[in-house]
Amino acid sequence: MAYDTTTWEVVIGLEVHCQLLTHSKIFSGAATAYGAAPNTQADGVTLGLPGVLPVLNKTALEYAVKFGLAIDAKIAERCVFARKHYFYPDLPKGYQISQYELPIVYEGHLDVELDGADGKQVKRIGITRAHMEEDAGKSLHEGYVGQSGIDLNRAGTPLIEIVSEPDIRSAAEAVAYLKKLHQLVVYLGVCDGNMQEGSFRCDANVSVRKRGETKFGTRTETKNVNSFRYVEKAIEFEIERQIDVIESGGRIVQETRLFDPGTGETRSMRTKEDANDYRYFPDPDLLPVVVTAADIERVRATMPELPEAKKARFIEQYQLPAYDAWVLTSEQALADYYEQVVRESKAEAKLCANWVITDLLGGLNKAGKSIAESPIDAIQLAGMIARIADKTISGKIAKDVFEAMMAGEGSADDIIQAKGLVQITDESAIVAVIDEIMAKNPAQLEQFRSGKDKLFGFFVGQVMKATQGKANPDAVNRLLKEKLSG
């Protein structure tokens, strides 16, 4: 952190727009799939034709409730859709249907591990509210001379806007909160979490104040920062910019700013003075939404095991260290993968965890692939670990087998077979090799026997080299000790 944290305190609140993973739009039957040809997913309601009316998508409502339950929030018994007015070509009706005074979800929170791994330093971030609303379309300014294109495919896609309390005190905390939130919505299956496609977007409200000050400073809102890294950069830039302005005698203007990923800077988009008066009022086309206790229980019954609970279970059931459990439960797909490996390999859970965390995730990370894109599926990895467990191959040889599997050379058994990697456990064979090595290296043997213990490693290396690493390491150690000591 480049600023003086003893003088300055940073106050951050985040607004996250999260696209709900429904097949159809929030108020019509039009499809929501990403990437279709422009305006092929725009029906009459999406286009805002005269006379059309909105009808609420029940799944969108259910997803919003699901999210509310996951953040331990209150679910409004009665919530109201409101119209938010402004003119823009990608907003077909001249208003966005959103929620204003009575949102579906309010007063929730998220516990965020600030040091990431061991969960020792946990901070609770309040979530003021999460409301349902429709997304706008897209204006396309490139490729049209003197004109703009409008694509309304995205218009009407269901969103929840998740508004945090101003509880966040640094860019790092902001990122930790966002990652946790992202993990949660993906776990819940209510959002695909794809930040590039805009399924999970963040606006950051940032202000600074002198430590000890009780009033908040004037805040700025930085729009649409679409990766965790950009959020961090945008907030850090904004903190330093605000401190600079204040320290050089200026005042912060309440405004909306835009982050430029190219320069890593934010720039002013519009000030409060030219902000819209949205003229919110309850949408008379939609009746207030009533959610009963029975509705809530019905949704609760569909809740998946959430990251916290899963992590605790992994520690308990698989006797894993907290770090391993944390990594393995970071994504639903990874957790499922790991559990399948344990089940199929019947090997020790910790051994499986090591292979998944160190080798598999390491390899995927290097290849820039997700767990879903892994060249080795859980059954294949389990097959390899089973060969370690039954001592067919050593852990060291397994590394080579794993590499070959990553390269798509087939199953562990195929590779072991083809490359003749089966471990040598026949002690007479190992003894024969040891005898040969001792005969070839009389000088080293002499030195070892006169007290140069370090040479033990030399002999191990020679044996392993002679057996192309296939000799069982335990047997090699034991037999070498016997033979060398004479």
Added chain:
Amino acid sequence: MHTLSIKELSDGLRAKKFSSRELTEHFLKRIDAHDGQINSYITVTAERALKQADAADARLARDGAHLLTGIPLAQKDIFCTLGVRTSCASKMLDSFIAPYDATIVQKLHLDAGMVMLGKCNMDEFAMGSSNETSHYGAVKNPWDLERVPGGSSGGSVAAVAAGLAPVATATDTGGSIRQPASLTGLTGIKPTYGRVSRFGMIAFASSLDQAGVVARTAEDAAYVLQAMSGFDPLDSTSIERPVDDLVAGLGDSIKGLKIGLPKEYFADGLADGVRDKVMAAVKTLEGLGAVISEVSLPNSPLSVPTYYVVAPAEASSNLARFDGVRYGHRADGVKTLEQLYKRSRGEGFGAEVQRRIMVGTYVLSHGYYDAYYLQAQKVRKLIYEDFKRAFEGVDLLLGPTATDVAFRLGANADDPVAMYLNDIYTIAANLAGIPAMSVNCGFVDGLPVGLQLMGNFFSEAKLLNVAHQFQQATDFHRQTPAAFA
């Protein structure tokens, strides 16, 4: 043929006295001959009507025809009709060919097999009480061509009154079915809010808008309203409740029926001639066994100001979609986005529509919302409670529909507030969401006078029967303007 009732037309078609094509041609000829005088249609869909008539004749020849199959009807130009211009009487939508059918269009034409003669003139976006705000010119009252037919459903009532359609659809946001029905001697009914789908009806004020029918008799209205009503999953404000049989109870005695006269509806401002006719009608109903009493709707005087906050607020929002971007009028030669909006909307909307958009924008603005919109919503609740209390003691409420008979064209042109006061007796039913109707109860200086009946939620059948009983005892509804005999 143009003086026959819906029942007579239906029977005639079945008895092969005439075909739907002959019937349709008859009305098309009358439109051709007479509409030049009254301007009741914006678009006449002759070719399409004849095709529908032929299809209806084929359906009548088979089994499974609906009682309304083959009977012509005029649609107010506020309902979207697939492949036909749907203008809402606005320059904004002069070029708009609807790509879908409104639910009621589906029900009346595709399901019941009625024939659409054309799209009726109206006040622009249904904003007006005289049909003078139409982009397509004013509609004239068939009873006196110097006078207005009322609004906003002025084209619908003029067409039916002049015998240019047997029946027509209409819409009512603050009296737009009842006041024009009153001024042209027709029967018009606005059902309970949520009874008829609003899907495909171009919105003016969503929480007040309700579709209904204008016809010569309560019986005719009952047949058509029956076919239009019902729950629609495409309209979230539509009510999931079976539709009563509106026809079966026509003929029930009204002996013992308790009718309340709200004293506020007979106070200053009501023309003496109208008061006399309405009181004569009360005597008639009393003669049929109704029990009359005076009631009070103390918040009635607040109806007009409340309405003129709520309706423009919703209108300003509903009309925001007309921006020149996707359909409708787009100004030429614009350089910037702001110009596109300002000029397209400035050119596309008429003065009254612009006035209401401005009023509505104002009352929803930051700092004014609480004082106007929120306050109006509170008063709206009081008005609803007035009715709730009244219906604890009486079955129906009765009063005048309008303060006076039809006024002269241009008479209120420079005084919007005087124009707004035309709806003083009709607005409360929209604010409360209850059904209400207007029935001709006589003439003053040759001009029709309307009697208004208001009932509790879903009392359409009861309202229609009282109107029907009244029409059985009187012959006002049989009179037609001489020039259009």
